[in-house]
Amino acid sequence: MAGCGLYGDRYDSERSCANDGATARHPVQQRCAVPLAKQEIAGCLCRFAVGLRVNCDIVVTMRLKIVQVGEAVLRAGARELTREEIRGDEIQRLIRDMRETMHDAPGVGLAAPQVGLPLQLAVIEDREEYLKTIPAEELAEKERMPVPFHVVINPRVEIIGNETVEFFEGCLSLAGFSALVTRGRQVRVCYLDELGEEKSVVASGWYARILQHEIDHLRGTIYIDKMRSRSFTSIENGTRFWKGKSTTEILKELESASNG
Numbered sequence: 001m002a003g004c005g006l007y008g009d010r011y012d013s014e015r016s017c018a019n020d021g022a023t024a025r026h027p028v029q030q031r032c033a034v035p036l037a038k039q040e041i042a043g044c045l046c047r048f049a050v051g052l053r054v055n056c057d058i059v060v061t062m063r064l065k066i067v068q069v070g071e072a073v074l075r076a077g078a079r080e081l082t083r084e085e086i087r088g089d090e091i092q093r094l095i096r097d098m099r100e101t102m103h104d105a106p107g108v109g110l111a112a113p114q115v116g117l118p119l120q121l122a123v124i125e126d127r128e129e130y131l132k133t134i135p136a137e138e139l140a141e142k143e144r145m146p147v148p149f150h151v152v153i154n155p156r157v158e159i160i161g162n163e164t165v166e167f168f169e170g171c172l173s174l175a176g177f178s179a180l181v182t183r184g185r186q187v188r189v190c191y192l193d194e195l196g197e198e199k200s201v202v203a204s205g206w207y208a209r210i211l212q213h214e215i216d217h218l219r220g221t222i223y224i225d226k227m228r229s230r231s232f233t234s235i236e237n238g239t240r241f242w243k244g245k246s247t248t249e250i251l252k253e254l255e256s257a258s259n260g
């Protein structure tokens with residue numbers, strides 16, 4: 001991965017787990033899959049296994065509480081993780097739990113401060129199923145396409161070029177609200193992945209927006225710090241009044257409202 005140069009030694013990605021990928025799934029994992037998805041943890045064998053690593057084939061995930069704006073952790077700077085920490089059980093478990101939490105919300109990104117932890121770690125995934133109900137013109141305008149699940153740790157972001165784009169965005173830590181936010185259209189991000197390996201990505205459009213939003217969380221910044229404040233709306237009213245309208249149309253309406 002060229003162009004980063006942020007991280008020194010490289011992590012040997014060989015897994016320490018002797019059973020990794022070699023054996024069938026443990027029954028606990030199979031029995032947990034459905035109940036977890038339906039929020040029925042109490043009726044599931046999981047309650048005996050949460051927090052325990054019985055052997056390498058048992059993977060149990062928990063949904064975490066997403067903190068809301070006003071919690072100090074959302075305004076504190078998050079600390080970097082070492083490669084050793086990234087490879088350790090605690091962070092690996094956190095990644096699994098954050099993935100489950102993001103899917104359940106649902107959301108396209110979740111940063112560790114949003115689950116109360118001041119760590120420079122975020123998970124991102126924009127699933128194909130989320131895009132199915134969005135009109136093709138809107139997807140094209142926002143340059144939004146599926147992004148596979150990945151983990152971004154200790155990121156450094158650089159805006160490429162001067163082009164900016166303005167769209168409504170929301171945040172799981174400001175549940176129920178949305179506002180227009182201007183973002184760089186294209187970014188380069190250098191980061192460590194879930195194995196502590198150095199990665200670099202050049203992203204455009206909606207993916208670039210997600211990256212900027214999540215990395216802002218790691219610096220104690222929330223989208224309301226950057227929003228066009230007069231566009232701030234409940235999601236219900238955003239759908240009621242702005243759905244299907246372009247940013248240009250919305251800005252014209254906001255302007256005429258403020259002049260009237």
Ligand SMILES: [Zn+2]
Pocket residue numbers: 170171172173213217
């Ligand atoms: Zn957010």
